[in-house]
Amino acid sequence: MRNKTIRHLSLVLALMLFAGVLAACNNGSGGSTQGSEQGGTSGNKGEKVTLQFYMLGDAPKDLPVIESEINKLAEADLNVNVKFNYTSWTDWDQKYKLLLSSGQPIDLIFTADWTFYQSYAKKGAFLPLDEMLPTAAPALKAHVPDDMWNAVKINDKIYTVPSTWIEYVTEGIAYREDLREKYNLPKPESLETLEAYLEGIKANEPNMIPIADSNANHTYGIRQLTSKLVNTAGQLPYGLDIMYDTPSTVTSYWGSAQHLEDLKTYKRWMDKGFFPKNVLNVKDTSNSLLQNGKAAVVLSGENPNKFNADVIKVQSTHPDWKLAYFPYPNAKGFAQPVHPIHNGFAIPRSSKNPEKALAFYEKLVTDKRYNWLTEYGVEGKNFEVDNGYYKMVGDAQTNGFPREGMNGWAWRNPEFMLYDKTFDDVLTMFEDLDKIKKPDIYTGFAEDWTPYQAEKAALEQVEKQYLYPLNVGLVADVEAGLNTFMEKAKQAGLEKIQAEYTKQWQEYLKSTGIQ
Amino acid sequence: MNTPMSTHTRTNTRLRDSEFTFMFQLISYSFIIILSIMCLLPFLLILSGSFSSNESIVRDGYHLFPTDFSLEGYKMVFKFPTQVLKAYGVTVFTTVVGTTLGLFLITMAGFVLQRKDFKYRNTFSFFIYFTTLFGGGLVPWYIMLANYFNLTDTYTVLIFPGLMTPFLIILMKNFIRSAVPDELIESAKIDGANDFRIYFSIVLKLAMPGIATVGLFLALGYWNDWFTSSLFINNPDMYQLQFYLYNTMNTITFIDQMAIGTGITLSQDVPTESTKMAMAIVVTGPILFLYPFVQRYFVKGLTIGAVKG
Numbered sequence: 001m002r003n004k005t006i007r008h009l010s011l012v013l014a015l016m017l018f019a020g021v022l023a024a025c026n027n028g029s030g031g032s033t034q035g036s037e038q039g040g041t042s043g044n045k046g047e048k049v050t051l052q053f054y055m056l057g058d059a060p061k062d063l064p065v066i067e068s069e070i071n072k073l074a075e076a077d078l079n080v081n082v083k084f085n086y087t088s089w090t091d092w093d094q095k096y097k098l099l100l101s102s103g104q105p106i107d108l109i110f111t112a113d114w115t116f117y118q119s120y121a122k123k124g125a126f127l128p129l130d131e132m133l134p135t136a137a138p139a140l141k142a143h144v145p146d147d148m149w150n151a152v153k154i155n156d157k158i159y160t161v162p163s164t165w166i167e168y169v170t171e172g173i174a175y176r177e178d179l180r181e182k183y184n185l186p187k188p189e190s191l192e193t194l195e196a197y198l199e200g201i202k203a204n205e206p207n208m209i210p211i212a213d214s215n216a217n218h219t220y221g222i223r224q225l226t227s228k229l230v231n232t233a234g235q236l237p238y239g240l241d242i243m244y245d246t247p248s249t250v251t252s253y254w255g256s257a258q259h260l261e262d263l264k265t266y267k268r269w270m271d272k273g274f275f276p277k278n279v280l281n282v283k284d285t286s287n288s289l290l291q292n293g294k295a296a297v298v299l300s301g302e303n304p305n306k307f308n309a310d311v312i313k314v315q316s317t318h319p320d321w322k323l324a325y326f327p328y329p330n331a332k333g334f335a336q337p338v339h340p341i342h343n344g345f346a347i348p349r350s351s352k353n354p355e356k357a358l359a360f361y362e363k364l365v366t367d368k369r370y371n372w373l374t375e376y377g378v379e380g381k382n383f384e385v386d387n388g389y390y391k392m393v394g395d396a397q398t399n400g401f402p403r404e405g406m407n408g409w410a411w412r413n414p415e416f417m418l419y420d421k422t423f424d425d426v427l428t429m430f431e432d433l434d435k436i437k438k439p440d441i442y443t444g445f446a447e448d449w450t451p452y453q454a455e456k457a458a459l460e461q462v463e464k465q466y467l468y469p470l471n472v473g474l475v476a477d478v479e480a481g482l483n484t485f486m487e488k489a490k491q492a493g494l495e496k497i498q499a500e501y502t503k504q505w506q507e508y509l510k511s512t513g514i515q
Numbered sequence: 516m517n518t519p520m521s522t523h524t525r526t527n528t529r530l531r532d533s534e535f536t537f538m539f540q541l542i543s544y545s546f547i548i549i550l551s552i553m554c555l556l557p558f559l560l561i562l563s564g565s566f567s568s569n570e571s572i573v574r575d576g577y578h579l580f581p582t583d584f585s586l587e588g589y590k591m592v593f594k595f596p597t598q599v600l601k602a603y604g605v606t607v608f609t610t611v612v613g614t615t616l617g618l619f620l621i622t623m624a625g626f627v628l629q630r631k632d633f634k635y636r637n638t639f640s641f642f643i644y645f646t647t648l649f650g651g652g653l654v655p656w657y658i659m660l661a662n663y664f665n666l667t668d669t670y671t672v673l674i675f676p677g678l679m680t681p682f683l684i685i686l687m688k689n690f691i692r693s694a695v696p697d698e699l700i701e702s703a704k705i706d707g708a709n710d711f712r713i714y715f716s717i718v719l720k721l722a723m724p725g726i727a728t729v730g731l732f733l734a735l736g737y738w739n740d741w742f743t744s745s746l747f748i749n750n751p752d753m754y755q756l757q758f759y760l761y762n763t764m765n766t767i768t769f770i771d772q773m774a775i776g777t778g779i780t781l782s783q784d785v786p787t788e789s790t791k792m793a794m795a796i797v798v799t800g801p802i803l804f805l806y807p808f809v810q811r812y813f814v815k816g817l818t819i820g821a822v823k824g
Contacts, residue, residue, distance in 0.1 A: 292573040
């Protein structure tokens, strides 16, 4: 008998212990989203809340300092506190999806075309802002021009606050100008001159790799050099072709005569030794290859901003080298500035305080104190203003908050922006591109791949396995290789994808009235 | 290679025997040496890479001896030693706490599940086994830990999910079944020991080899874990070591891949090749020094089970 009671007792005890363990786990970060009871001194602003603010990338070292400074301001102005969260770049896309689908309270999150703002908005991940804006953030509504508000609309509703700073991420060829002069080579401004330039490099600099692009990315560059594609990045998904001047005509680039010809070009380049034999396994970034003098040309991803960073880097390490740049828009005859969707902030559906979040974001954009703190850090500690220019205190190693260290691309405000002196060249490039400006008609399109999700995944595999080797000329018989790729792609469902995508694109053109 | 002729007069068989052992040893030793070199070479490459200047790595690749000796990699790492040290602390802490806690839980579970007089042992075993076949997937798991348990940014989240794995529980159960005879438990009961007494004094002692094995699995799991940090930790001070490194590398790949069309330039300093190598050395170094001292315990623990006394 006594034995039994003891056994029962110990069972109960064990259960209690286990429950205790679980409970202990519970008070970890609970209550982070509920406001604290005290501290709400001014009754008209309601109870104090803590906003959860999410941004991609890594937090700068001095983030806690900035956060407390911002909270001092925000508490006085709006009676809110903000917690800045960073996802880091590891698996950021997966985390982004989890954040939006798990329903945890998030008040502000970064959006962009490359984070699939359009499809998330279509699926209802964000709150529509149309009714909230005039009451919660009138200054913000006035600050962003109407055409930008219209440009970010999905199904006639605004879901994100776009950045008003106009920038270009159009790409171009970055190349070694000093070597060009030294060996008297042509400027690489067309396919022919580019090939001649590469040949010259190969002949005179046997230890260099002429083309720096890893992962067969050079194809993106070549497409921009030789065609007037509707998008800036130089390749449409699923091997489609849509030209800027005739947007309603959609054809397939994959398997076309042009495609075969391009692949033959790449084969010839491989034979001439413009790529290293192990090009598909090269892990070095194209920029580091260029900066360290291992390669002479970068064909993809070099936008004005990035090229400028390369120039600064090379100037400090090899002052005798010279880099030059040929923007693809000069070959295309027009340049598209980034679409307003490219940088924005949205309020997810799970937000508990959408009005307060919007009011706080208004402060971030339109109040200079907030804006400078979050873009440049603490004045005197992280940066100084020197003749109207931004000047970093110390260097990138010692400074805990470099320029735009919080990745605040979305709340840049042209009125308050400070540029580094070295950025002048980029601004000059932007001015040149402004002269041939044409609106971006592509980014507003929201692709919905739910009808062909499985095919899409299968196609990506086929592309990696069969098209990549063709892109770098590793397949002896180009035509047979292309046929194999097309065959495999069709098996994966290419035609279904292309037809569905075309249908959606045509509908988008109709709804926006683009001809 | 010729075998040295022995000057002693021996019987034929003896000679053949010694020749045979000599040949055998020669072959086995050279085999082991080659294998060791294959394991050591990559490490040497990393070591020499960490002492080379970044530019020489990008230009001429890796060499067994630094062509252009420089300490810039280490300078970069130790400019902010606090971050590396903090990540170290987190990983050591979770490994120690997680392994000890996990071992207690797993051995208890294994002990209970193999007791013949526990009526529901098959039901419970089924529940545990079932999860190995059907999982809810990532999203439900994430929602459970993040929203229901509120574990984001806690040390608990780094320890709790890895504490018990079905595979290890089943392993432990079977091990205890073979190592602890039922009669022993019976006789202990007759002598008046209760279940906890039996568990602490008998089961834990007899199951030591199994515990060493499972402990090794657990410890490795915690030491190499980066995924949990990646999902649930926002505070850089709480990153596990592996994630801290993995994330640094990922930033570089991100810049390379996403550059197309995003126009992002990151303001932070991106670690160079030599810095990456220096980091790898800094991270694995202490373990390398520690391992020879700990190794004998592993060997001991794993061989106890081999001899049934």
